[in-house]
Amino acid sequence: MKRTILLLLLFTCGFLSAQDQDSILVRRLFDEALTSNVAYENLRWLCKNTKGRIAGTPEAASAVEFTRQVMLDMDLDSVYLQELKVKRWVRGKIESARIISSTLGSEDLSITGLGLSVGTSDIGIAGNVIEVQNFEELEQLGEERIKGKIVFFNRPMDPTLLNTFKAYSGAVNQRGRGAIEAAKYGALAAIIRSVTTAIDDHPHTGVMGYEEGIPKIPAVCVSTMGADLLSTWLEKDPDLDLHLISNCSNHPDVTSHNVIGEIRGSTYPDEIITVGGHLDAWDNSEGAHDDGAGCIQSIETLRLYKELGIRPKRTVRAVMFMDEEIAQRGGKKYAELAKINGEKHYVALESDRGGLLPRGFGIGASGERLEKMLALEKYFAPYGITEFRGGGGGVDIGPLREFGTVLISLVPDMQRYFDYHHSPNDTFKQVNIRELQLGSASIASLIYLIDKNDL
């Protein structure tokens, strides 16, 4: 209390430099975030009541309405929706895989269909399995060895990489293009090792693709434990069969929405700062880290400004993007409307790496502007946030790049993220309240400093 009075006195007497004042404001943002459970409870509601909110589902519609109402109750300058069309892919009622070996017996594997995959029939597909690590190996094997078989892509994420997103990039092409590459050589189906650092028995799903002119074959992912088991069995019995059912299906587009709330700028109201996450989440999860957290942190940024009476110079928008996981239609629609409406987008920040401990920011600026933004690190060091790097962005804000907008990513610690990613393990209880709060405070502080100092 005494400290607060002293600071107020110092403020009033104008003793403090602009930099000191900025430090004090950042401290107030962190204090407010760290003593409030509003964001955490909003995330709880979202996770527990709109679980499985893949774009186009009733759950996604509920998430749209929930976040809209949360922002309507916040006395913002405006809250509105942007309508868009999304693909509608529906997981089948039956997803199963069983190894059948004449020498070893039989064993069930935990699998799940990949987003946008075609389904098998209800009685499924059965065939020999051929294990490969990459597309080059597939090419060497050729049609003769692959035709009529189920291709098993089993390259793990490299555990020695500290940057787990880099390790993810090094493995995820199996999921994205595995079915295409396998189908080129006449495969019946593709089964892909879950792209995660964890050894667990949940399949970690994700979207896959097809290519014009190449047959569409079903693609599923198998848990990492299941992949290890299948690989071990294949060593002992290369002739084993896999019986696979995944009767998912694709349907015509349906309507969905981005949700937007904004505080209008005091000085440059037509310059926009976007702070966002994506509202859709995989249907097998609560979507807590991916990306309920990013949405709730974006809303929390506006709540912190309202609570502390901060009126930014520029218009700050919290945006819940729809459909990041399947076809990224929300981000595209947002940029398309920005163009039509002639909006000026100053800066955009995305939080889509989990509600985990914040470590820094990736900043997609260059030259002097980048230098100035990197120098903001000094305000964050007291909070253990010391990794400011060049290069930033995000799937949803990516389309704003064409306007010359500076794109920024919140970078939380990466070691745990892929334990949760796209799996039933991505639940509310895996989010730590303090880590979530620190993330919100970091975003609110960075945007405050950039806007206030016209960086």
Add this chain to the structure above:
Amino acid sequence: MKRTILLLLLFTCGFLSAQDQDSILVRRLFDEALTSNVAYENLRWLCKNTKGRIAGTPEAASAVEFTRQVMLDMDLDSVYLQELKVKRWVRGKIESARIISSTLGSEDLSITGLGLSVGTSDIGIAGNVIEVQNFEELEQLGEERIKGKIVFFNRPMDPTLLNTFKAYSGAVNQRGRGAIEAAKYGALAAIIRSVTTAIDDHPHTGVMGYEEGIPKIPAVCVSTMGADLLSTWLEKDPDLDLHLISNCSNHPDVTSHNVIGEIRGSTYPDEIITVGGHLDAWDNSEGAHDDGAGCIQSIETLRLYKELGIRPKRTVRAVMFMDEEIAQRGGKKYAELAKINGEKHYVALESDRGGLLPRGFGIGASGERLEKMLALEKYFAPYGITEFRGGGGGVDIGPLREFGTVLISLVPDMQRYFDYHHSPNDTFKQVNIRELQLGSASIASLIYLIDKNDL
């Protein structure tokens, strides 16, 4: 693979500076730690099979034998036990607390006895409750207001402190001395808000004390949710009663052990480097973060050296200290025997802040030696470990200070630690394999660099 061959060539040709070679060795330690599940599986065994291993229990004896056997199987130079006497405190079969209010009704609270507390009788204690925040408030109220009542200490940890250990220190005197201070004014018992940042319904226990000449009254802790509820009810009905049962008991000392494994030094075998954690854990938990992780990381340090063929210049000892939680007898015994045996203790490192993401080290050296050790940070920056600070130690290695030994603490991220601390939430599943591995690799690397470069 190609990279390894290139590095080997460079090694052979002597192209690399000592510093480059050290960087390469650190990389190998991290690679080995990150690709092995040995430490994780050892921790799983310890958590699942010796849960509740408070010093003096059969579970603690099992933990002693397990860690001894793990090290016996590692082909170390020696593995042995140090015998010591520990207090034997036994939790009662009944622990309950019920609020009884003539206006509000009744409600159960989640409580548990504090270590070393005397018990209530089997029918318990009932009385009015008086809530205080600190000892000063207690003094102001005085005997008139306190006599015959149950004192409720409800000061929370300060959530705005980023250093949660500092926040813990700011609240934990209620647990340690609450019963003493309350008894001075004639209180019947003390009930203490769990010392944790989490709002949960587990009581977080811990040890408490008594003072000669002041009556020993029972002391229990209540979950933070229970504390909030009790406080709210007290506002509405200051006359409510609390009925408390905690029939724990104190017994004569029993025998237990420290467990030690060592690799003898090649050059200075009589100089000792200790790497340790404590093997005992609260009886209401699996003791995963506190401190199974620290023990297993210490063993893993020796395993990494054996695996990579590193023979340190000095003798490196992994020490599982017994009885950190109750009376710190293991650490005292270790130093006592070191004195009797005329041992030279060069450096001692303790890991007792959880198997969480490592962020840095606290180094209790001074002058030029501190500067040199702090400069090692450059080897750790590639792994995101950038917080090397002066000042270090730990409860178990603390008694070595009198030998002038440099005391070092592994400092993992602190935001989650008190969610687990001394509670049923401290389970194996709360440990992330990569965070545990990174901690082991950090310890092994730091000790390697200090020893190799004679720092």
